[in-house]
Structure formats: structure tokens, C-alpha cells
Amino acid sequence: MRIAIIDTSMTRAAIISEGLREAGLDDLVLIDGDGPLVAQIEAANPEVVLINLENPSRDMIEEYFAVSRALARPIAMFVDQSNPETTAAAVDAGVSAYIIDGLSKQRIMPVVDLAVRRFKAFARLQAELHEAKSALADRITIDKAKAILMRRRGIDEPAAYALLRGHAMKSNRRIGEVAEAIITSEQLMGDLP
Amino acid sequence: MTRDRIRIGFLPLVDAALPILAREQGFGEEQGLDIELVRDMSWATVRDRLLYGHTDAAHMIAPLAIATALGRGHPAQPMTVPFVLGLNGNAVTFSIPLAAETLDGDKLGDPRVVGERLRAVAEARVKAGKPLRFGVVHRYSSHNYMLRYWLAAVGIRPDADVEIVTISPPFAADALGAGMVDGICVGEPWNSVAVDQGVGRIALVTAQIWRRGVEKVLAMRTETAERMPDVTLRLIRALHAAAAAFVAPGSAEASAAILSRADYLDAPEDAVLRAITDRVRLTQGEAPAHIPDFMFQYRQAANFPWRSQAAWLYSQMTRWDGTPFRPEEAAQAEQVFRPDLYRAALAGSGAVLPGASSKLEGAIKEELGAGSIQGRLMLGADRFFDGRAFDPDDIPAYLGALP
Numbered sequence: 001m002r003i004a005i006i007d008t009s010m011t012r013a014a015i016i017s018e019g020l021r022e023a024g025l026d027d028l029v030l031i032d033g034d035g036p037l038v039a040q041i042e043a044a045n046p047e048v049v050l051i052n053l054e055n056p057s058r059d060m061i062e063e064y065f066a067v068s069r070a071l072a073r074p075i076a077m078f079v080d081q082s083n084p085e086t087t088a089a090a091v092d093a094g095v096s097a098y099i100i101d102g103l104s105k106q107r108i109m110p111v112v113d114l115a116v117r118r119f120k121a122f123a124r125l126q127a128e129l130h131e132a133k134s135a136l137a138d139r140i141t142i143d144k145a146k147a148i149l150m151r152r153r154g155i156d157e158p159a160a161y162a163l164l165r166g167h168a169m170k171s172n173r174r175i176g177e178v179a180e181a182i183i184t185s186e187q188l189m190g191d192l193p
Numbered sequence: 194m195t196r197d198r199i200r201i202g203f204l205p206l207v208d209a210a211l212p213i214l215a216r217e218q219g220f221g222e223e224q225g226l227d228i229e230l231v232r233d234m235s236w237a238t239v240r241d242r243l244l245y246g247h248t249d250a251a252h253m254i255a256p257l258a259i260a261t262a263l264g265r266g267h268p269a270q271p272m273t274v275p276f277v278l279g280l281n282g283n284a285v286t287f288s289i290p291l292a293a294e295t296l297d298g299d300k301l302g303d304p305r306v307v308g309e310r311l312r313a314v315a316e317a318r319v320k321a322g323k324p325l326r327f328g329v330v331h332r333y334s335s336h337n338y339m340l341r342y343w344l345a346a347v348g349i350r351p352d353a354d355v356e357i358v359t360i361s362p363p364f365a366a367d368a369l370g371a372g373m374v375d376g377i378c379v380g381e382p383w384n385s386v387a388v389d390q391g392v393g394r395i396a397l398v399t400a401q402i403w404r405r406g407v408e409k410v411l412a413m414r415t416e417t418a419e420r421m422p423d424v425t426l427r428l429i430r431a432l433h434a435a436a437a438a439f440v441a442p443g444s445a446e447a448s449a450a451i452l453s454r455a456d457y458l459d460a461p462e463d464a465v466l467r468a469i470t471d472r473v474r475l476t477q478g479e480a481p482a483h484i485p486d487f488m489f490q491y492r493q494a495a496n497f498p499w500r501s502q503a504a505w506l507y508s509q510m511t512r513w514d515g516t517p518f519r520p521e522e523a524a525q526a527e528q529v530f531r532p533d534l535y536r537a538a539l540a541g542s543g544a545v546l547p548g549a550s551s552k553l554e555g556a557i558k559e560e561l562g563a564g565s566i567q568g569r570l571m572l573g574a575d576r577f578f579d580g581r582a583f584d585p586d587d588i589p590a591y592l593g594a595l596p
Contacts, residue, residue, distance in 0.1 A: 059330070
């Protein structure tokens with residue numbers, strides 16, 4: 001079963017194809033989002049098209065599928081032949097899928113289920129990456145704020161950290177936010193006595 | 194007081210103004226609503242989010258709401274349109290080479306004259322094996338139907354004499370610039386963006402094709418509207434108040450500043466301002482021309498969902514999908530538009546409420562008074578450029594007489 005993957009994120013496309021390959025579905029075509037889409041889909045002649053829900057080219061692609069109804073192997077919306085739960089799960093995960101008419105549900109479901117899982121995994125990875133990035137940024141900020149406190153107040157590092165944490169708890173803010181405020185005020189008023 | 198949250202999907206277009214301003218200028222809040230806006234880049238995504246509950250309502254091209262209810266291209270889903278977000282506001286923009294062959298000077302063309310010249314070019318291009326290609330925003334869009342109506346009326350057969358392809362609004366100007374299409378029919382600010390980039394000239398505005406053409410609507414799943422009837426009515430009131438403020442003198446600058454923001458249209462403020470003040474720059478570097486009724490967002494009960502508008506859209510859907518007219522399908526299409534909800538929401542307010550739910554479309558030559566159950570209803574000229582009128586009670590005869 002040939003599956004075409006169109007995604008605005010090349011990383012996510014790679015993650016999906018990896019998953020499909022592991023499941024033994026290795027007739028895959030990655031469509032280049034910067035090239036002419038319809039020509040590439042036509043050339044690939046896929047039975048299933050997986051595309052990210054937010055892809056800005058979906059209207060163009062759906063139009064091509066609508067016109068393709070006149071062709072030998074018309075492509076339909078996935079929802080035409082599936083159960084509403086699977087479709088809802090796919091939309092929630094950010095996947096839309098199109099399949100050629102007549103392909104059996106049993107053959108499609110594993111593909112879509114897998115794509116949904118991979119999309120979710122990608123979203124999780126992104127969230128973790130974002131968290132890691134902001135944690136790193138926080139740590140740098142906190143280190144800077146600690147240095148300022150140590151210098152200005154003549155205290156040691158554990159005391160500076162305790163001061164930051166104590167203030168954050170009292171004011172119900174993150175330590176990173178308090179640290180940022182200290183750095184800002186140091187930048188604006190650090191030269192004052 | 195806690196406010197009810199309502200999520201509305203939209204595409205970056207000037208006529209997404211009412212939901213955006215209802216949120217930004219406090220009209221939603223006045224109705225106890227917390228309006229959240231979800232921006233997308235294709236109508237397919239706006240539709241899917243609406244159908245699968247990511248949004249509760251959507252800024253939508255009117256024919257797509259009807260196509261969704263009729264199950265064209267998708268399993269049928271009962272749809273409700275309780276409010277029209279505006280009439281017209283679109284234009285047909287030609288590439289510079291095509292404009293040079295068909296347009297005069299710097300004035301807006303006459304649909305017949307431009308059409309006549311376009312027909313000659315289209316014929317030549319077919320003979321040369323490189324037919325003219327136009328971009329519209331969706332198969333089920335008023336842009337597609339307006340463009341096709343005009344072309345057919347001037348003797349150009351869509352699909353046979355010219356190709357018509359789909360391009361999402363934010364990409365239309367670029368497609369014109371890249372030579373992928375010879376013309377586009379799209380909403381603002383994307384025509385103006387093409388003009389300002391020097392890649393196109395505005396040939397016609399769609400108000401010249403049909404003076405009162407129905408454009409974007411507020412679309413909901415019927416199930417959602419029935420599950421939260423009170424929120425739906427409050428949303429109609431909020432949008433109506435936003436519409437009144439949108440056309441109030443002196444408000445345009447503030448509206449343009451909000452709409453052009455990166456999280457809404459992400460477009461040049463000046464192009465947005467021109468569109469909402471009916472000033473359209475036809476050619477790069479020229480002063481904008483004033484085009485009365487270019488966009489029509491409020492007056493003359495413009496927000497009222499006339500069932501005859503839905504019927505006209507259905508007539509064009511059968512015409513261009515090549516499907517037979519079916520009375521039960523026509524009735525189903527008309528019932529998507531919900532004047533009853535509009536009246537229920539605005540009864541007791543200052544809004545003008547038409548007495549009828551359907552009217553003869555395109556039959557008014559000069560402004561006249563019409564029956565209303567609240568306020569004084571005046572309807573302005575609403576002609577089609579070829580002078581035909583549409584009687585929603587006799588669609589087959591109308592279709593039979595069309596070219």
C-alpha cells in the first residue's frame with residue numbers, strides 16, 4: 001500500500017515514516033512541500049495521503065481530489081469510509097488523511113492509528129524540548145540573579161538562592177520570574193548607590 | 194460573573210472583522226461571552242475544526258456551509274447559519290500582462306467591456322494550447338460562483354475556455370506574481386497586496402457582478418447551536434453590535450489597526466484600511482478609487498440570513514457541480530440559513546428585522562422600503578450585471594435561462 005506524506009514539518013514527516021516502516025509499511029513517498037504538490041501526488045499515485053491538518057495547501061489538494069473523482073482511482077476524504085471516533089482522534093492529533101475509494105477499512109485503520117500516535121509523540125517531543133529550553137534559560141537567569149544578590153548583599157550562594165526562592169513562594173511567582181525582575185532592575189538601577 | 198467561552202475559527206481576511214472586533218472591542222464581553230479566535234490558513238482546516246469540535250463557530254464562505262450540509266465532498270453534517278458576516282468585498286485581479294490586453298487606463302472596467310476583451314484573449318490562449326488560468330479560493334466559494342457567473346454571461350465557458358483552480362487567499366497574490374495564474378478572484382486585502390506588489394491590477398470588484406452578493410457567514414454545526422441556544426443568540430447580538438460600530442464614522446482607523454495585527458490578518462494596515470473604507474487602489478502607485486458598496490457589512494439588514502441567498506448559492510452549486518436540481522436538496526440548502534434565530538436574537542433591540550425570510554434577488558433598481566417587523570427596512574439596488582433576477586421559488590426556470 002503506497003502512502004504519501006505531506007507535512008510542513010520535515011522532522012515530523014521523518015518521525016511518521018519511521019513509524020510506518022517499523023510497522024512494515026515501507027512503500028512511502030515523502031512529498032516536498034516547497035515543490036508543486038499536485039504534480040508530485042499525481043506522480044506518486046498513492047492509495048493513502050497523510051497530511052498535517054494545518055497544512056495551508058489543503059484546499060488546493062482537496063480540489064485536486066474532488067476533480068480526481070473522474071479518474072480511475074478517485075480519492076475520497078478519509079471520513080467517507082471510517083468511523084467518527086477514529087476521525088475525531090485524527091483531527092485532535094492534527095492529522096488529516098485521504099484514501100482512494102474502495103480501500104478497505106481494515107487496511108486503513110492501522111495506518112491512521114499509527115499516524116495519530118506518531119503525531120502525538122511528536123507533539124510530546126516538542127513540548128519536552130520547549131520545557132528543556134525554558135528550564136535552561138531559567139537556570140542561566142537564576143545564576144545571573146544569584147550573582148547580583150551575592151555582590152549587592154554580600155551573601156553566599158546558598159543564601160542568595162534561598163532569598164530568591166523565599167520571595168518567589170511569597171509572591172506566588174516562578175523563581176525564574178523573580179530572577180528576571182532582579183536582572184532588569186539591576187540593568188536599570190545597578191549604577192545607583 | 195463568569196463568561197461563556199465560544200471559539201470561532203477564521204481565515205486572515207478583512208471580512209473576518211466582525212468576530213475579531215467583537216472580541217477586541219468588548220461586544221462579546223457585553224454579552225457575557227469570552228470569544229476565542231482560532232486562525233487557520235485553509236478553509237478545509239476551518240471546516241474540520243468546526244466539524245470535530247475544536248471550534249464552536251466559524252467565519253466561513255457561505256457556499257461551503259451549504260456544501261457541508263448537503264454532504265458534497267464530505268459526509269453531510271446539519272449546519273446552521275444565523276448571521277451573515279458581510280456582502281461582497283472581493284475583486285477580480287488580473288496579472289500585469291493580462292491587464293495590458295484587457296483593461297483601460299486607471300478606471301474600474303465595465304464587466305461587459307472587460308468580458309468581451311477577455312473572451313478574445315481566452316480564445317487565443319486556447320488556440321495556443323495555453324488556456325487562461327484563474328485562481329479562486331475554494332470550489333465552494335462565492336468567489337468561484339461570482340467569477341463563473343460573469344465569465345459565462347460574457348460568453349466564456351468556465352472549464353472549457355478557461356481553467357479555474359483553487360488557491361488559498363494568503364497565497365493568491367504570490368501565485369499571480371509567480372505566473373501560476375493569470376487572474377485571481379479573492380477577498381481583501383489580498384487583491385490590494387497584489388496591486389501594491391506590482392504583480393496585478395484590479396479588473397472588477399464582485400459588487401459589479403452582483404451588487405448585493407452574499408459573502409462570509411457565521412457557520413455552526415446545528416448540534417452546537419441547539420446545545421447552546423442562549424450563547425448562540427448572544428453571539429448574534431455581539432456580532433450585530435460589532436457590525437454597527439464597524440461602519441460608524443471615524444472607526445475605520447481603529448478597526449484597521451486591530452485587523453492588520455500579526456495574530457489576525459498579518460497584513461499591511463493601509464491595505465486593510467482602504468478595503469474597509471471602500472477605497473480600492475486599482476493600479477500600483479495610483480490614488481485609491483472610491484467604490485460605493487465595495488464591502489457591505491451592516492446597513493440595509495446586510496447581516497440578515499435571507500433564505501433566497503442560500504437558494505441562489507444552491508442554484509450555482511448544481512450549475513457548476515453538474516448535478517441535477519432537486520427540490521428537497523434546495524429546501525435543505527435554504528434551511529441552513531436561519532432568519533428565525535436572527536430575529537429571536539435581535540427582537541427588542543434597535544436592529545431592523547425583515548418580515549419576510551426570502552426575497553427576489555437582483556430585482557431592485559433603486560432603493561426602496563420593504564416590509565419589516567421591527568425598524569424601517571430599506572433595501573438598495575441589488576442587481577446582477579446582466580439584469581437577470583433570481584426567484585427562489587422557481588430555480589429550474591432560472592437555471593434553464595442561464596447561458
